[in-house]
Amino acid sequence: xxxxxxxxxxxxxxxxxxxxxxxxxxxxxxxxxxxxxxxxxxxxxxxxxxxxxxxxxxxxxxxxxxxxxxxxxxxxxxxxxxxxxxxxxxxxxxxxxxxxxxxxxxxxxxxxxxxxxxxxxxxxxxxxxxxxxxxxxxxxxxxxxxxxxxxxxxxxxxxxxxxxxxxxxxxxxxxxxxxxxxxxxxxxxxxxxx
Amino acid sequence: xxxxxxxxxxxxxxxxxxxxxxxxxxxxxxxxxxxxxxxxxxxxxxxxxxxxxxxxxxxxxxxxxxxxxxxxxxxxxxxxxxxxxxxxxxxxxxxxxxxxxxxxxxxxxxxxxxxxxxxxxxxxxxxxxxxxxxxxxxxxxxxxxxxxxxxxxxxxxxxxxxxxxxxxxxxxxxxxxxxxxxxxxxxxxxxxxxxxxxxxxxxxxxxxxxxxxxxxxxxxxxxxxxxxxxxxxxxxxxxxxxxxxxxxxxx
Numbered sequence: 001x002x003x004x005x006x007x008x009x010x011x012x013x014x015x016x017x018x019x020x021x022x023x024x025x026x027x028x029x030x031x032x033x034x035x036x037x038x039x040x041x042x043x044x045x046x047x048x049x050x051x052x053x054x055x056x057x058x059x060x061x062x063x064x065x066x067x068x069x070x071x072x073x074x075x076x077x078x079x080x081x082x083x084x085x086x087x088x089x090x091x092x093x094x095x096x097x098x099x100x101x102x103x104x105x106x107x108x109x110x111x112x113x114x115x116x117x118x119x120x121x122x123x124x125x126x127x128x129x130x131x132x133x134x135x136x137x138x139x140x141x142x143x144x145x146x147x148x149x150x151x152x153x154x155x156x157x158x159x160x161x162x163x164x165x166x167x168x169x170x171x172x173x174x175x176x177x178x179x180x181x182x183x184x185x186x187x188x189x190x191x192x193x194x
Numbered sequence: 195x196x197x198x199x200x201x202x203x204x205x206x207x208x209x210x211x212x213x214x215x216x217x218x219x220x221x222x223x224x225x226x227x228x229x230x231x232x233x234x235x236x237x238x239x240x241x242x243x244x245x246x247x248x249x250x251x252x253x254x255x256x257x258x259x260x261x262x263x264x265x266x267x268x269x270x271x272x273x274x275x276x277x278x279x280x281x282x283x284x285x286x287x288x289x290x291x292x293x294x295x296x297x298x299x300x301x302x303x304x305x306x307x308x309x310x311x312x313x314x315x316x317x318x319x320x321x322x323x324x325x326x327x328x329x330x331x332x333x334x335x336x337x338x339x340x341x342x343x344x345x346x347x348x349x350x351x352x353x354x355x356x357x358x359x360x361x362x363x364x365x366x367x368x369x370x371x372x373x374x375x376x377x378x379x380x381x382x383x384x385x386x387x388x389x390x391x392x393x394x395x396x397x398x399x400x401x402x403x404x405x406x407x408x409x410x411x412x413x414x415x416x417x418x419x420x421x422x423x424x425x426x427x428x429x430x431x432x433x434x435x436x437x438x439x440x441x442x443x444x445x
Contacts, residue, residue: 161398165416175422178426181430182429
């Protein structure tokens with residue numbers, strides 16, 4: 001019995017698959033992780049998956065690559081260039097956040113109507129709800145994510161075992177190993193007398 | 195097995211007569227009520243906070259129950275010499291350990307399920323939705339509690355109860371850490387730390403309070419996997435405890 005137990009223990013120790021511990025993030029396949037920082041910003045997803053951008057330099061702070069954010073930049077540019085009327089320029093918070101827009105405020109013409117209540121225009125009761133406008137209505141950080149999606153702020157949530165089916169087999173492996181070890185220990189430490 | 199069953203029932207009766215169990219259970223229910231009475235300040239989805247903190251409270255309660263119920267079972271038996279006649283004739287050492295463990299495990303599971311029912315009552319009293327996965331989530335916490343119970347038994351065979359409390363609590367905290375976090379404690383010995391982490395359980399397997407609070411569906415197979423993992427790890431800790439117990443000279 002002791003020989004069998006020793007052989008079993010030796011097998012467990014020599015099998016490399018049994019000596020590797022895991023984090024969900026370490027063993028996650030690419031498709032599980034890539035949704036955390038989507039580079040596929042489709043036009044519909046622009047308002048949902050935008051992350052921090054350095055618009056001054058035109059690069060993304062997270063990936064350093066701006067080639068995949070052209071759509072966003074185009075929308076951003078379009079927003080900068082929309083027309084404003086003089087009476088509303090002094091209280092548009094959205095424009096207060098962007099120094100580049102101050103130059104436009106002097107001679108712009110506004111199309112804002114009286115129905116806008118979005119955060120970007122909360123300083124005054126007018127504005128136009130266009131798609132580009134909504135992109136900037138997501139708060140001070142300037143980006144918004146769809147609820148229930150993995151992103152840079154929720155990756156801790158989706159790195160839990162319940163959300164990572166690819167480690168369930170490893171949990172079964174660990175369970176089986178601990179079960180074998182407990183049986184081996186039980187018989188190895190058995191005494192003839194009580 | 196009949197000896198184990200009989201001794202487990204004896205342990206169960208003994209533990210339910212102790213005030214420790216009722217004290218911890220009362221504190222848990224009061225804590226749940228306190229969580230529910232925190233004003234929401236008009237924050238939407240207050241039920242999420244109650245669920246999240248409630249399940250966390252039940253988990254911490256599992257730790258206290260394991261310590262309160264089992265930390266001084268063996269030391270007291272040894273101090274009062276009760277263990278001598280038990281081991282002399284009717285029971286072997288593994289039967290003693292299993293009887294004590296199953297008795298304490300039943301009491302602990304009962305207390306945790308009562309806490310879960312308390313949480314359900316609090317949610318319904320506040321007019322909030324009771325998620326269907328709340329009971330399975332509690333079941334996973336029960337399994338985590340059994341793991342903690344087996345750890346307490348393991349330490350109780352070679353430490354005193356006052357030392358058992360911090361050791362088990364430390365293991366509880368460490369087992370919540372990911373591999374990266376644990377290795378980061380001593381970065382210079384990462385290989386050793388990774389090996390040690392391999393032997394420690396992944397307690398995050400038993401935590402599904404976040405998805406429940408946010409309305410995510412959990413696949414049923416996950417519960418089976420987590421239950422299997424928890425029971426196997428508890429068996430491993432019990433076999434370690436038995437190895438220590440068998441090596442002890444009770445004279």
